Amino acid sequence: MQLQIPSAAPLEVDAILLDLDGTLVNTLGDFAQALNRMLADLALPAIDASAIEHMVGKGTEHLLRSVLAHVGVPDVAVRYQDAWQRYEHHYLQLNGQYAQVYPGVLAGLQALAAAGLPLVCLTNKPLAFARPLLQAKGLEKFFQQVYGGDSFARKKPDPLPLLEACKALGTAPQRTLMVGDSSNDAQAARAAGCPVVLMTYGYNHGVPITDTPALGYLDRLEALRVVAG
Numbered sequence: 279m280q281l282q283i284p285s286a287a288p289l290e291v292d293a294i295l296l297d298l299d300g301t302l303v304n305t306l307g308d309f310a311q312a313l314n315r316m317l318a319d320l321a322l323p324a325i326d327a328s329a330i331e332h333m334v335g336k337g338t339e340h341l342l343r344s345v346l347a348h349v350g351v352p353d354v355a356v357r358y359q360d361a362w363q364r365y366e367h368h369y370l371q372l373n374g375q376y377a378q379v380y381p382g383v384l385a386g387l388q389a390l391a392a393a394g395l396p397l398v399c400l401t402n403k404p405l406a407f408a409r410p411l412l413q414a415k416g417l418e419k420f421f422q423q424v425y426g427g428d429s430f431a432r433k434k435p436d437p438l439p440l441l442e443a444c445k446a447l448g449t450a451p452q453r454t455l456m457v458g459d460s461s462n463d464a465q466a467a468r469a470a471g472c473p474v475v476l477m478t479y480g481y482n483h484g485v486p487i488t489d490t491p492a493l494g495y496l497d498r499l500e501a502l503r504v505v506a507g
Contacts, residue, residue: 300459300480307376312369374414382498393504402427439469461467
């Protein structure tokens, strides 16, 4: 099937892998709420959402360790397990309540699914967080499969999750498009041999996303259009 990507030649694809946080859903509010409730439980100072934004994208373990270091915890390894338990408790309670689906995502998923393209959500978010979020936002029905950061032995930017997703789909990596919002997604895609398109509005560790090589950059997911069968 051919996809038209703005400012790029039509691309032949058999399936699409899509990241979640920063690509489909703006979850910064959820992160800020859960992290600051966790920090309060541990009698640690709060953290601003603008700082959290630069830490998102490499999985929950990286996020928690980065937050603990940011607020001045001297031995992160000692506090990590307590932090994880309190974070998990709060995140599961509020998951999706402070998050919003990005404009153009619903229309984009509807059009791609209606064209018959298999869609997979491939995120570094733990699966126990990812599935309920997709359900809460009415997005899960579009995906043939959902894989989290704990679904495989390694997370993005390692190519393993993309290669395993392609294997499950029965598609060749070079015909499986990755849609993400960060250099993590792009690095994983390049290593797996998948083409990649990046959203301009997500979380990229404080670096402009256009500094990361990709086939194209989208302001809205609905700009991805199927042009031929």
